[in-house]
Amino acid sequence: MKRRLVSQNSSGVGKGDETMNVTKVNLETVCGITSKLPENQLPEFAFAGKSNVGKSSLINALMNRKSYARTSSQPGKTQTINFYNINEVLYFVDLPGYGYAKVSQQTREKWGKMIERYLRRSAQLKLVFLLVDIRHEPSENDCDMYQWVIANGFSPVVIATKLDKINRSQIAKQCKLVRTKLGMEKEGVLIPFSAETKQGREEIWALMESFLAPAEETMECSEGAKE
Numbered sequence: 236m237k238r239r240l241v242s243q244n245s246s247g248v249g250k251g252d253e254t255m256n257v258t259k260v261n262l263e264t265v266c267g268i269t270s271k272l273p274e275n276q277l278p279e280f281a282f283a284g285k286s287n288v289g290k291s292s293l294i295n296a297l298m299n300r301k302s303y304a305r306t307s308s309q310p311g312k313t314q315t316i317n318f319y320n321i322n323e324v325l326y327f328v329d330l331p332g333y334g335y336a337k338v339s340q341q342t343r344e345k346w347g348k349m350i351e352r353y354l355r356r357s358a359q360l361k362l363v364f365l366l367v368d369i370r371h372e373p374s375e376n377d378c379d380m381y382q383w384v385i386a387n388g389f390s391p392v393v394i395a396t397k398l399d400k401i402n403r404s405q406i407a408k409q410c411k412l413v414r415t416k417l418g419m420e421k422e423g424v425l426i427p428f429s430a431e432t433k434q435g436r437e438e439i440w441a442l443m444e445s446f447l448a449p450a451e452e453t454m455e456c457s458e459g460a461k462e
């Protein structure tokens with residue numbers, strides 16, 4: 236099973252500080268359909284979702300960069316698997332968006348296989364974030380992707396993007412809609428997020444951080460809590 240916790244040091248993050256101070260960003264590997272996937276040694280966090288949902292924008296927000304990852308209002312901007320090395324501590328993996336109408340069926344199938352190969356084979360993949368637009372009911376493709384991630388041994392963390400585009404009063408209703416359509420379990424994690432206001436950023440970082448925290452520190456905490 237792939238759901239592992241790591242026990243390595245989290246350089247770049249102070250104790251109790253959930254958000255990494257990103258000082259070094261490098262687009263280290265770009266994979267096309269036929270490329271060999273890299274065998275990275277650092278933990279990887281992948282971002283999946285339909286084209287135009289905001290994967291690259293979220294990655295920029297997490298990196299505190301305006302436009303390091305290329306974004307566009309034209310769907311289909313990211314058509315490669317991009318590995319961003321962050322502080323030489325972890326990787327963000329920007330996956331190509333699905334459901335992009337202009338791509339041929341054959342190309343879509345090839346990408347599907349490539350993404351599946353990545354999900355299956357990456358020894359370092361810790362968490363898969365599945366992005367859906369908070370304004371809309373998830374599509375069949377979103378539901379398929381959600382199930383597919385589970386089938387590959389991960390518990391997807393759902394990020395509901397473009398939070399700034401709805402009224403506060405609609406948030407709970409839209410989150411429920413997303414949960415119901417995806418068939419999320421009660422304990423499944425859903426984080427509303429906006430690349431405009433950065434709301435949700437800390438929560439996402441805290442989750443990733445939990446996979447980087449040194450094991451000894453966790454043990455100390457639980458022992459302390461008993462006293």
Ligand SMILES: Nc1nc2c(ncn2[C@@H]2O[C@H](COP(=O)(O)OP(=O)(O)OP(=O)(O)O)[C@@H](O)[C@H]2O)c(=O)[nH]1
Pocket residue numbers: 284285286287288289290291292293305306307308309310311312313314331332333396397398399400428429430431
């Ligand atoms: N208002 C608002 N716009 C957003 C948000 N996130 C993304 N966008 C916009 O949505 C469009 C698509 O964003 P991208 O980050 O390029 O989307 P992507 O998922 O990487 O798209 P592909 O690379 O085509 O798969 C851009 O015009 C972004 O500015 C958000 O939280 N709020």
Ligand SMILES: [Mg+2]
Pocket residue numbers: 290291292305306312313329
């Ligand atoms: Mg993109």
